[in-house]
Amino acid sequence: MLDPVSRVRRFNRAVTSAVGALDTSFLGRGRPLGAARVLNAIGHGRADVGEIRDYLGLDSGLMSRLLRSLEDEELIETTAHENDARRRIAKLTSAGKREFNAYEAISNRQAKDFLSHHSQGEALLAAMDLIASALGRDATALHEVDPRSDEAHYCLGEYYAELARRFKQGFDVKLSRDPDAKDMVRPRGSFIVAMSDGLPLGCVGLKGGGREFAEIKRLWVAPAARGLGLGRRLMDTAEHAARDLGIALLRLDTNSALAEAGQLYRRSGWTEIPRFNDDPYPDLFFEKRL
Amino acid sequence: MLDPVSRVRRFNRAVTSAVGALDTSFLGRGRPLGAARVLNAIGHGRADVGEIRDYLGLDSGLMSRLLRSLEDEELIETTAHENDARRRIAKLTSAGKREFNAYEAISNRQAKDFLSHHSQGEALLAAMDLIASALGRDATALHEVDPRSDEAHYCLGEYYAELARRFKQGFDVKLSRDPDAKDMVRPRGSFIVAMSDGLPLGCVGLKGGGREFAEIKRLWVAPAARGLGLGRRLMDTAEHAARDLGIALLRLDTNSALAEAGQLYRRSGWTEIPRFNDDPYPDLFFEKRL
DNA sequence: GCATATATCTGACTTTAGTCAGATATCGTT
DNA sequence: AACGATATCTGACTAAAGTCAGATATATGC
Numbered sequence: 001m002l003d004p005v006s007r008v009r010r011f012n013r014a015v016t017s018a019v020g021a022l023d024t025s026f027l028g029r030g031r032p033l034g035a036a037r038v039l040n041a042i043g044h045g046r047a048d049v050g051e052i053r054d055y056l057g058l059d060s061g062l063m064s065r066l067l068r069s070l071e072d073e074e075l076i077e078t079t080a081h082e083n084d085a086r087r088r089i090a091k092l093t094s095a096g097k098r099e100f101n102a103y104e105a106i107s108n109r110q111a112k113d114f115l116s117h118h119s120q121g122e123a124l125l126a127a128m129d130l131i132a133s134a135l136g137r138d139a140t141a142l143h144e145v146d147p148r149s150d151e152a153h154y155c156l157g158e159y160y161a162e163l164a165r166r167f168k169q170g171f172d173v174k175l176s177r178d179p180d181a182k183d184m185v186r187p188r189g190s191f192i193v194a195m196s197d198g199l200p201l202g203c204v205g206l207k208g209g210g211r212e213f214a215e216i217k218r219l220w221v222a223p224a225a226r227g228l229g230l231g232r233r234l235m236d237t238a239e240h241a242a243r244d245l246g247i248a249l250l251r252l253d254t255n256s257a258l259a260e261a262g263q264l265y266r267r268s269g270w271t272e273i274p275r276f277n278d279d280p281y282p283d284l285f286f287e288k289r290l
Numbered sequence: 291m292l293d294p295v296s297r298v299r300r301f302n303r304a305v306t307s308a309v310g311a312l313d314t315s316f317l318g319r320g321r322p323l324g325a326a327r328v329l330n331a332i333g334h335g336r337a338d339v340g341e342i343r344d345y346l347g348l349d350s351g352l353m354s355r356l357l358r359s360l361e362d363e364e365l366i367e368t369t370a371h372e373n374d375a376r377r378r379i380a381k382l383t384s385a386g387k388r389e390f391n392a393y394e395a396i397s398n399r400q401a402k403d404f405l406s407h408h409s410q411g412e413a414l415l416a417a418m419d420l421i422a423s424a425l426g427r428d429a430t431a432l433h434e435v436d437p438r439s440d441e442a443h444y445c446l447g448e449y450y451a452e453l454a455r456r457f458k459q460g461f462d463v464k465l466s467r468d469p470d471a472k473d474m475v476r477p478r479g480s481f482i483v484a485m486s487d488g489l490p491l492g493c494v495g496l497k498g499g500g501r502e503f504a505e506i507k508r509l510w511v512a513p514a515a516r517g518l519g520l521g522r523r524l525m526d527t528a529e530h531a532a533r534d535l536g537i538a539l540l541r542l543d544t545n546s547a548l549a550e551a552g553q554l555y556r557r558s559g560w561t562e563i564p565r566f567n568d569d570p571y572p573d574l575f576f577e578k579r580l
Numbered sequence: 581g582c583a584t585a586t587a588t589c590t591g592a593c594t595t596t597a598g599t600c601a602g603a604t605a606t607c608g609t610t
Numbered sequence: 611a612a613c614g615a616t617a618t619c620t621g622a623c624t625a626a627a628g629t630c631a632g633a634t635a636t637a638t639g640c
Contacts, residue, residue, distance in 0.1 A: 005401040006401075008405060008415070010418075010489060012401070014426045015309060019302075022306065023306075032596055033597090049617080050618085059597090059600090060617080060619080065620090084606075084607070085606055088617080111294075111299050118424050123516070124420060125294055125298070128297060128417075129297060130413065130414060132297075132301045132303075134408050135308045199300065226413065322626060324627070324628095339587080351630080352627070353589095357588095374637070375587095375636055378587080
């Protein structure tokens, strides 16, 4: 009945009117939208005036006036940057914090109302995650982090949970050859997470060590971000890190139950090889020469 | 990592900036946003000035001026309503149609760009459908239509396809007791479809005939609209139609593979009864006294 | 036929957003 | 100390959106 273009446009229409309502809700406190946006940007931790200007896409004259009006309301204070007196740093006063909290309460209230109107929620939330990830794809940044960091931990937890769901025999981390975190930290290896607007969307580990090859481990992409090419980006970044570390040969093991992963490897230059370890879970082995 | 409220707010943030971009694209033809919105409303078939004003939420003075400016550009013409000379009817001129088509081309272009940036698409499109349906839930209208109409046909096609997927033994319409369309048209019965912004989201048939009971048939809800209470609304409307037609007893057959449907029936006052027909597909039978 | 309601239009106004040129202060470099 | 580059601010302006009080014409109910 509807072609993809019409479906995208239908979504746009639905969302445009919903967003219009969100905008007007920011007008509920007797302050124009522009000033409210600046106040909220500061409340969310942006302090550098130039950064806020870029983020909100404002002209410097307009920005200056909005700051002045918030200062007149005694909601913010500005001071010079400590190392560069040309730059200004904005901070909420205690009245500003109260006002910011009131805006936060409005936003939370709206989100709750939305959820209570659509109580069957998990499918809807998953769809919202997927779309937020897709729209913010350009904003999904890959970072090298310590595999023992919070973000990494979260990703690994989700990864193990998914393996447990997808393997007929379940999955127990202890039985698998859990790579020592030190092998996934420079200079031996690397661990990369993809973050979008505070939400970890995927990870991959590069496990070095004393051998003639390094291994790719723990490639995971959040369900909310599948189909957006994130797996490919993670793998590319891991390979890049491997080259950077002077690694010439990469290997990985996987399971045929993880069909998407197998496809990705085959499509990006990996070749199947015989088993090279005695881990009980994998049944498929690949390598790639850099 | 994220609670539901934060997930909704993340979605709102992502979508707000995307919608901002859509808005500015409507400025690409040297016309203010307000005038462009009115022109597009008229192009999409809204003719009554008051209706457009309500739809766009405009003040009558502003609306009047926007119409005037479009008239000055010779993009629209207004005439009095034929039965009520106070009301005005707006129509595109041929120049107006060209201009409207140019806006349509921009919208289509944007939708295509979006799709090509997210090529793995079907999961994303399904998520967009779900969200558009959820946001437009209040706008989902149930209509009584002829079961041979296009909308009904589309719904039935999707319904059969889904049965074929979900039944182990497949599904062949010809083997099932396909109710004669005439039994689902007044005064014998009824056929109801749910439409949201042009997309059929569900259907249900009420099949009358010469017997002591009428049957509920072909209850279907589009995947994009599940969990929004549409099944319940369809059933309520069908029951209402049945009462209207003086029907005192309803029966239906279903299959235990369709778990959601069974739940819905049980929760809305239906009681399980023994088999009352020899259709090969159903294995569960219900009735409800009105 | 008259009073009242309804739909639209006009004029006068305000607020908000945005633009742009140039002023001011500070920084980094030589 | 002098230079250009950078960050912010100020003043003067425009465009767009929105508000509100009537004016005008038509419809409806009694």
